Amino acid sequence: MRVLWVYAHPEPRSLNAALRHEGLRTLTGLGHEIRQSDLYAMRFDPVVDRDDFGAGDGRLIVGDESRRAYEGGRLSDDIVAEQEKLLWSDTVVLQFPLWWFGMPAILKGWFDRVFVKGFGYGVTHPDGRTKRYGDGVLSGRRALVVVTAGSPATALGPRGIxxxxxxxxxxxxxxxxxxxxxxxxxxxxxxxxxxxxNYHQTAAKLRDRLIRLPDEEPLPYRHQDSDDYDENLVLCDDLATGESGLSVHCGDRRSAVRDFSPNRG
Incomplete structure (x- = not known):
């Protein structure tokens, strides 16, 4: 595999740093190729502005300007470098601590700046239909999110607070x-x-996931361009009947937390 490891933690002596070292060592030992984006060490700028696109002083419409810059080769060098890493990869590992129920701002900004229109979204088929939800420039790649949290696994389970x-x-x-x-x-x-x-147990779970990474089945999210959705992009009535919410867009609606809770070794 060609693995891009995107890492977002500011402390090189943290648990996250130790786990990243373990993960990279495991992948290297398995013979995989690796590139990294250590966002804090890179001092990656997470803020979108007109300098990203070589834009003038007029009104900045980010989507339109980013597409023109992407297609015209005018994106800033740091954005282009991250896009090249993504296009090189066939697998992406995203590692970060869960801060206020989401990604650290520097990682959110990485997506904001790198996934510009024409690259991360706004890509169309020849007939004008938009490629999204299972389709697009980055299709064919797999992604593993490794996330640390202060709470116990049960609190992040199906009935956890x-x-x-x-x-x-x-x-x-x-x-x-x-x-x-x-x-x-x-x-x-x-x-x-x-x-x-028990760091050794945690590191062993990470190693096990990385060993199985090439063959692991992805989450069964539904494709937009399937018979699961109607013309208004609403899930068809005969699927997940009587249910609503985020889980209906995932086929078996299982919980990842249960798979990796302490009680499952």
Whole structure:
């Protein structure tokens, strides 16, 4: 595999840093090729502005200007470098701590700046239909999210007070990765990260996921261009009948947290 590891944590002596080292060592030992984006170490700028697109002083319409810059080769060098890494890869690992139920701002900004119109979205078929939700420039790639959280695994389960992890990460897994064509795998949760009691067990779980990475089945999100949705992009009445909410867009609606809770070894 050609793996791009995108890492977002500011402390090189953290649990996250140790797990990244373990993950990279495992992948290298398995013979995979690796490139990295260590966003804090790179001092990656997360803020979208007109300098990204070489835009003038007129009104900035980000989507339109980003497409023109992408198609015209005018994107800033740091954006182009990250896009080249993505196009080189066939697998992406995204590692970050769960801060206020989402990604750190620097990683959100990485998506904002790198997934410009014409690259991450706004891509069309010859007949004018938009490629999204399972289709797009980045289709054919797989993505694994490795996320640390201070709470126990049970609190991020289906009935946990913090909400189910897959639903918390729905904007990333479904609304960003799947939208742009990438196939997300069930996320790997590292719970109790501010009070780790068994690092070796946690590292072993990460190694196991990375070993299985080439053959692991992705989350069964529904394709937009299928018979699952009507012309208004609403799930058809004969699917998940009587149900609503985020989970209806995932075929078996299982919880990733249950797979990696401490009680499952």
């Amino acid at each position: 913090n909400g189910d992890l897959e639903e918390l990460l729905f904007p990333l897994l479904h609304g960003t990765l799947w939208y742009a064509g990438m196939a997300p795998l069930a996320p790997l949760l590292v719970p109790g990260a501010d009070r780790p009691t």
